[in-house]
Each structure stands twice: as structure tokens, then as C-alpha cells.
Amino acid sequence: MGESNIISSEFYDRQVIEVARDLLGKRLVRVLYGVRVSGIISETEAYDGMQDLACHARVGKTKRNAVMFGNAGRAYVYFTYGMHWCLNIVTGPKDYPAAVLIRAIQPQEGLEIIEMSRGMIARKNWTNGPAKLTQALQINQLQNGLDITRPDGNLWIESSLVINENDVKTGPRIGIANTPKPWRSMPWRFWFEATQQAGLEQKL
DNA sequence: TTTACGATCTAT
DNA sequence: TAGATCGTAAAT
Numbered sequence: 001m002g003e004s005n006i007i008s009s010e011f012y013d014r015q016v017i018e019v020a021r022d023l024l025g026k027r028l029v030r031v032l033y034g035v036r037v038s039g040i041i042s043e044t045e046a047y048d049g050m051q052d053l054a055c056h057a058r059v060g061k062t063k064r065n066a067v068m069f070g071n072a073g074r075a076y077v078y079f080t081y082g083m084h085w086c087l088n089i090v091t092g093p094k095d096y097p098a099a100v101l102i103r104a105i106q107p108q109e110g111l112e113i114i115e116m117s118r119g120m121i122a123r124k125n126w127t128n129g130p131a132k133l134t135q136a137l138q139i140n141q142l143q144n145g146l147d148i149t150r151p152d153g154n155l156w157i158e159s160s161l162v163i164n165e166n167d168v169k170t171g172p173r174i175g176i177a178n179t180p181k182p183w184r185s186m187p188w189r190f191w192f193e194a195t196q197q198a199g200l201e202q203k204l
Numbered sequence: 205t206t207t208a209c210g211a212t213c214t215a216t
Numbered sequence: 217t218a219g220a221t222c223g224t225a226a227a228t
Contacts, residue, residue: 045211054211064224081212082221088211101211121214131212175211 007157009149012072016091016098020046021190023089024168025161028105030137031154037110037137039127040160043103043191045173047088049096052186054179057097067145068097075155077134077144084131085140089148089157103130103174104191167192 007026012019021044029038047055056065056078067076068090076088076099088099105127107114114136118126127133134140139155146153170187177184 047211056211059225062225078211079223080210082210082223084212084221086211103211125213129212135213173211178209179211 005158006149006151007159009071009073012089012091012149013093014072014091016046016048016100017188019089019091020044020100020188021168023100023102023157024190024192025163027108027158027160028102028133028137029156029158030110030139032110032113032138035110035113037113038158039105039107039109039133039136041102041104041157042106043189045101045103045190046098046188047101047173048098048188053183054173054176054186055097061097065097068099069095070145073147073149075139075143075146075148075153077139077141079141080131085134086130087134087139087143101130102133103189104128105133107136163192169193 023041023044026041027038028041029036031037049055050057050060052058057068061069064078067074070090071094072091074090076090077085079085087102089102090099092098107127114126117136117138125132127136143155146155148156150156169191171189172185172187173189
């Protein structure tokens with residue numbers, strides 16, 4: 001099922017900032033009902049260790065954030081705002097809590113399943129937010145701690161587009177207004193405009 | 205046990 | 217711009 005180019009743990013076992021940038025253009029793949037459901041990662045954010053006061057790990061290791069303290073290449077899926085699930089990929093060495101939040105994807109495969117998962121919502125709003133894409137790909141607490149460097153969990157990331165440095169935008173992370181400086185303004189959000197990417201716009 | 209607050213989304 | 221909605225971690 002096209003699993004030959006699954007990204008391996010070496011990719012994730014690096015500085016979280018680098019991984020967050022390099023995940024742009026990669027393909028997030030979910031297998032549901034035996035069908036590939038996928039999208040190109042178009043927006044990410046890096047959360048970097050206990051000193052980063054926007055990171056869940058700032059309070060130390062807890063039951064909730066324990067996965068972040070584990071090996072790179074695992075899914076850290078957390079529940080927030082009483083109703084939403086968000087997907088992160090753990091990076092860096094064991095016992096260093098860092099992860100990349102996947103904030104948006106551009107749908108590519110399994111559009112019927114995405115439409116079914118998202119209900120009667122405008123197509124452009126299917127997966128343009130961290131809790132929207134988990135809804136679209138049916139990701140929840142069952143995927144927390146999952147090894148995404150293997151195909152058997154039905155969730156992984158494949159190499160795909162290469163995004164030019166000129167097309168990468170950066171800025172402060174979203175939704176952390178109460179986080180102290182300098183962490184509130186660190187430019188650790190990465191994204192690219194999908195329509196600028198040749199080959200991708202035709203598929204959108 | 206109680207409280208305050210979210211790494212958000214949606215309708216208004 | 218505000219309401220939904222509840223797990224989590226710290227305070228009581």
C-alpha cells in the first residue's frame with residue numbers, strides 16, 4: 001500500500017525546530033476501512049522541552065504528556081478545550097520532551113472518507129486546523145503513543161514534496177496568548193501556501 | 205474535592 | 217466575538 005517511503009525514526013530524532021520545518025510537504029497517511037486517507041502537511045509548530053513555557057512538558061512529566069518524554073517517531077495525541085484531539089510527532093532523544101504539532105494538511109487521498117468524517121463542511125475547511133485534521137483522519141486517544149515509523153498502526157508519514165526555503169513562512173505559535181515572553185513570540189510555526197506549489201494545486 | 209484553564213472550532 | 221465542553225494539573 002505504498003509503504004515503501006515511510007519516514008523512519010532517524011528523521012524525527014533531531015532538533016524539533018528542524019523536524020517541524022522539514023515535515024512541510026510530507027504526506028500524512030491514515031488507513032481507514034482499508035483505504036488510504038492522506039494529505040500534504042502544510043502547517044506545523046515546534047514545542048521544545050521543559051524550558052519552553054508554551055510546551056505541555058513545562059510542568060514536568062505527567063500522565064498526559066508522558067509520550068513526549070519517550071522515543072522519537074511516536075504520536076503524542078492530546079485532548080483539549082473539552083472536545084478536541086490534536087496530533088503531535090515526538091522528536092529528539094528519549095527523556096527530552098519535544099514534539100511537532102501538525103496544524104494543517106492539504107487533502108489528497110480518501111476524500112470520500114474525509115467528507116464523511118467532517119460532515120457538511122466546506123471543503124476548504126476540512127483539514128485547516130489541528131483538531132479539524134484529527135477529526136478528518138479519525139485520530140484520537142487510541143493513537144496516543146503509537147509508533148508512526150511502522151505501517152501496522154495505520155498511521156505514518158511519507159516523503160513527498162520538497163518545499164523550497166523561499167516558500168517557507170514562519171511566525172509565532174497560535175493559541176498561547178498567556179504564555180510569557182520570549183516563548184510567546186518564538187517563530188516556531190511553519191507553513192507554506194499550497195497554491196504556490198506546482199503539482200499540488202491541481203489536486204486541490 | 206474544587207477550581208481555572210486550555211497548543212480549538214463553529215456559529216453569530 | 218462568544219459559547220461549547222471536559223480532561224488535566226494545581227490549589228484547597
